[in-house]
Structure formats: C-alpha cells, structure tokens
Amino acid sequence: MPVERITLRFVTTELTRPFENRWQRYHTWTKLVLEVDDGAETGLGECAAMETPFYNYETIDTAWHITERYLAPMVLSAGASTPEEAAAAWAEVDGHEETKGGVEAALWDLRARKANQPLCVALGGAVRPVPVGATAGIEPTVDELLANLDRLRGRGYQRVRVKIRPGWDVEPLRSAVRAFPDLPLLADANAAYPESAVDDLAALDDLGLAGIEQPFPRHLLDTTAALQARIATPICLDEQVHSTHEARRVCLLKAGRMVNIKVGRVGGLAEARKVHDICRDEGVDLLVGGKWDQGVGRWCALALATLPGITLPSDIGPSGDYYLDDAADTKVEFDRPGWVTPRDAPGLGTRLAANARIERELHITA
DSSP states (O other): OOOOEEEEEEEEEEEEEEEEOSSOEEEEEEEEEEEEEOSSOEEEEEEOOBSSSSSSSOBHHHHHHHIIIIIHHHHHHHTOOSHHHHHHHTTTSOSOHHHHHHHHHHHHHHHHHHTTSBHHHHHTOOSOOEEBOEEEOOOSSHHHHHHHHHHHHHHTOSOEEEEOBTTBSHHHHHHHHHHOTTSOEEEEOTTOOOGGGHHHHHGGGGGOOSEEEOOSOTTOHHHHHHHHHHOSSOEEESTTOSSHHHHHHHHHHTOOSEEEEOTTTTTSHHHHHHHHHHHHHTTOEEEEOOSSOOHHHHHHHHHHTTSTTOOSOBSOOOGGGTBSOOSBSSOOOOSBTTEEOOOSSSBTSOOBOTTOEEEEEEEEEO
C-alpha cells in the first residue's frame, strides 16, 4: 500500500545535564521527527540534523523545508511505500542526506512493522545485546570532566568519547587517562584541527587513547591518512564518510582504522548497511554513532548496531542518561551495565510519547 500521509513534527527534549561540543553548549535539543502513514500502519523516523549548521550544512529548518517542499510530495506522488521506492523518487535531489535519512528510516520502520519483525532483523541483524559507549562533552574545568567520566564509568559504559578542540586536548586527555587507565577513551575532534596541527595531534599518540576521531575537516583526507601512517593510535572517521564512495576512499588510503557510521550522515539505513559491508570486508572496525538522538533515533541506531561488522561499543546508551524525557513511549535501557538490546517487537519497538513536547506539526497528504 502506498504512503498516504507524511507528518512532520519538531520535538523538543530537555537534557539531563548541559552538553558542550566544539561549537556550543546545549540545555535542550530539538529534532525533526517524521511519520509515514499508509492508512493501515505508521512508521517513525528521526532526522539527525541539528538546530545549527556547524556539524553539517543541514539544520532542522532546512530539513523541514526540503521535506515539505520536495521529499514528501515526491514520495506521495510516486505512490512509494518502501525505502527503495522513495530513494528512486527523490534521486534528483542533491545532498540533504540527513533529511533523506529521516524519511527513509520512517519507511524502514513502516515496512518492518507490517512484516511483524523487529527493525534489526529487517536490516540483517538480530535481537541481541550490543556493547555501549558514551560521550563526554567539553567541561568548564578538567575536574568537572573527570567527575563526568567517573559517573559514566560507574554506569558501566565500555568506552567514552571525549570531545576535544584546540586548547582543550592534551591536558584534559592526559588527566583522564591517568585517572581512568582501564577506561577506553576516544578523543573526538569533530574536524576541529587545521592541516598545520599534524605535529600537535601526533603528540597525542603517547597517551594510550583508544582512538582519535575526525581530527581534520572532510577535505583533508590525505592529511588524515598521513597522520594515521605516523601514529599507532587508531584514527576513527566520522564526518569523512558520507557515502559508500568515501568509505572506499578511506579504506584505499588507509586513512583510519575505525569508522563511525551515522544513519543520517550517510543518507539512511540502506546506505549505512553498504558502508558497513565495505568496512567489514576491509577489516575496518565499526561503531554506530549518534547526535544526541532522541528516543526514535536511538532505537533506530540500536537496530543498526546489531549488524555483525559493528565491532566496537556504539553510542546507543540509555536515553535517561541524556534526556529527562526522550519523547518515546518505550525507553532504551541497560539490560546489564554496558549492554542494550533491541526489543523483540515490530519495527523500532517504540512510538512517540503522548506527552512529547511538539513545537510544530504539519500533515502532508497525497
């Protein structure tokens, strides 16, 4: 049955504690949540775009506009009912991967619900426990960072990503490694460093980090490869990999030994599976990342993390560690410290909560 209606909603959630990355500090987070309806069943997807154009050029406002003006009408007029049919309908739309990924995820959820199977099974994974990592943002002081890391370690997280930027790197990382020698730490730069900082980043090699994530901007892949050849610490690529083409380039140049797959960044679950297959075949370790996903996006990322090539702890921990309420009626929770499992239920296994804080809503029909 073709999709008859697509609903767009801005959903705002409040963080349990402030979070700061290289760009700004957050207290609340608003996401675009999509719902597709074929008259018999509905599916949900969460767009990964942020409110600001720093991580990526897309924002929740551009995502709303592109979905309302282009993607939704294309899906409806084509009579699409599957992710593949939707992708064919919007094939001429250049870029906007995070926007496409939100609609595509909703169609995956719809298909899995109609097939009465969990989304993880529909993707080729399984209902099984997967290991979980966490993210620690930039803090006002090193002592506050160490306190946060101690909290996350106490929760059982198997790896912690520590956000860094020029001026907040060597001292906090060295202090963290000394304080928690048995806790794997991944230094995440979010492409904050210029090409001239190669020597500064190479100096981090002595700290014994689990990895250095996305040190340089996306266009400096050769520089990233040169740094990886110089250091023993694995480099993890994030913003560098927006497609299967870029995944192949990373593998060819040996630019990193890890890849962080984000559903939105690569344009959806179908492309994410392809990136997974390429990296697995090349022996590149994989994790599933997130961008402070709310409940819908977190369950989606968890389904992807059950694929066999996901070898590292993924950023899919309990939503209660991030949000006072994640806007989903069923929350991601630990089965045991450091492990989470998808629900053995159709699709995502969750719906939008009745008390979700909806800032804006639009229904688009055929």
